[in-house]
Amino acid sequence: MPTNKIFGPPGTGKTTFMLNTVQHYLSEGVSPKSIGYLAFTTKAAKEAKHRALEKFPHLNTNHLQGFRTIHSLCYSICGYSTGDIIQRNHYSDLCKKLSIPYSGYVSMEEGTVADILPGDRLIFIEGLAKARRRSFMEEFDEAQSPGVGRQEAVLFDTALKNFKQSQMLDDFNDMLIHVADGQFSVPAFEVLFVDEAQDLSKLQWAVVQKLIQKAKHVYIAGDDDQAIFSWAGADPESFLGLDGDVSVLDRTYRLPHKVFDIAKNMSETIQVRQQKVWSPRPEADQGLVEWVRDINSLELDKGSWLILARNSYLLKEAQELCFQEGYSYEGKNSLLESESLRAIRAYEDLRADREVGEDGRKLVAQYGWTGNVSSNSPIWHEALLRIPIREKEYFIAARGKGESLLRPRIRLSTIHGAKGGEADHVAVYTEVSMRSYETMQRDPDSETRVFYVAATRAKKSLHFIEPKGMNYFKI
Secondary structure, three states, rough: OOOEEEOOOOOHHHHHHHHHHHHEEEEOOOOOHHHEEEOOHHHHHHHHHHHHHHHOOOOOOOOOEEEEEEEHHHHHHOOOOOOHHHOOOHHHHHHHHHOOOOOOOOOOOOOOOOOOHHHHHHHHHHHHHHOOOOOOOHHHHHHHOOOOHHHHHHHHHHHHHHHHHOOEEHHHHHHHHHHHOOOOOOOOOOOEEEEEEEHHHHHHHHHHHHHHOOOOOEEEEEHHHHHHHHHOOOOHHHHHOOOOEEEOOOEEEOOOHHHHHHHHHHHHOOOOOOOOOOOOOOOEEEEEEEEEHHHHOOOOOOOEEEEOOOOHHHHHHHHHHHHHHHHOOOOOOOHHHHHHHHHHHHHHHOOOOOOOOOHHHHHHHHHHOOOOOOOOOOOHHHOOOOHHHHHHHHHHHHOOOOOOOOOEEEEEOHHEEEEEEEEEEEEOOOOHHHHHHHHHOOOOHHHHHHHHHHHOOOEEEEEEEEOOOOOOOOO
């Protein structure tokens, strides 16, 4: 039985198509436990499972154990428990012994791992080497600015291998290697689905190939034009080169005509890609695409917004605007998860005679109100006097505008962090960092894909923000 390759341009309902196909096989009598549905991220796997449970109310989570990430599947195949997996504290101890600075944090949102501590960089390179099926030193020699010398890297590589062996620990890539190399038998799914295939690494593809060999029916879905994680080991060429019957989902339910047109023009400049024939939303509303001078030129008062940048530091201007104007937003430095807001909510619950736990009462006292709270007590900004002035003014302004502090309308994000999202309105900073600009010169396809992903988040309007510097993406 040939493999089915499904190319799903943005907003064409790729997941819906896959779940409809699941429904078809269930109606044909296929057991749900013999269906494998593998996603690239935990978030995507959970979303697929959630949508499946909504679509098939007669099923429960036990029926859908095949709905998971590739890593989760391999974890189960290998019979691991938590104690078998190397943890952040292990890396920290090892780096401390080797006198290599280490933080344990690497952001995957920006499409770069530059400007991080040497220990984090080395651990990232080690994982990347496995994902690409290469040696550590091959990957190290090609890495940009690793922050350590080659001899130090050799010592780190040897020390890490010895440590893992002595402690009988594996990392998440080791799990995949064991399965890909045939040390464990893979399940024989009657139907196998693989989503977001353009984001899979060579190592993940090796596991998928093992699964394909045993499956009766195979559906591999993705969009090579949205392949923006090559820096983290993604190998879209494996998806493009996979033998199979090709189909393209040909109607987007997200993009209006004008947004569709500019997105299509961007994708057609990509040199290595699958050609696709697809069309925009059929509504008469053409949508809006425009250039604006700066973030202050946008009317952010209504609708949902995504404000996107290639590099996170470019979002500081938008953060400040949201703060000053009292817009409810999520993203870096948002106050929506702040301790002070939790104190406000606890105080208001007490005023409304709603039950508040001991932690909530402690927060209220911490921020300045130590007595009993009743309906006659002062409003929160007169009672909680220890909330910083700037935060207090922001919360007052947000509520004055009628903004929800539980469901923010505006999201500030790097483009990588917004993949899979959508909003009524999207604003994109076209300026990029020097490092991203240099990448653009070496590999224009990769950066075109990034900005293509940004543009295709828009359901109504798309706004490109003019660059202030000399380094920018040309639309």
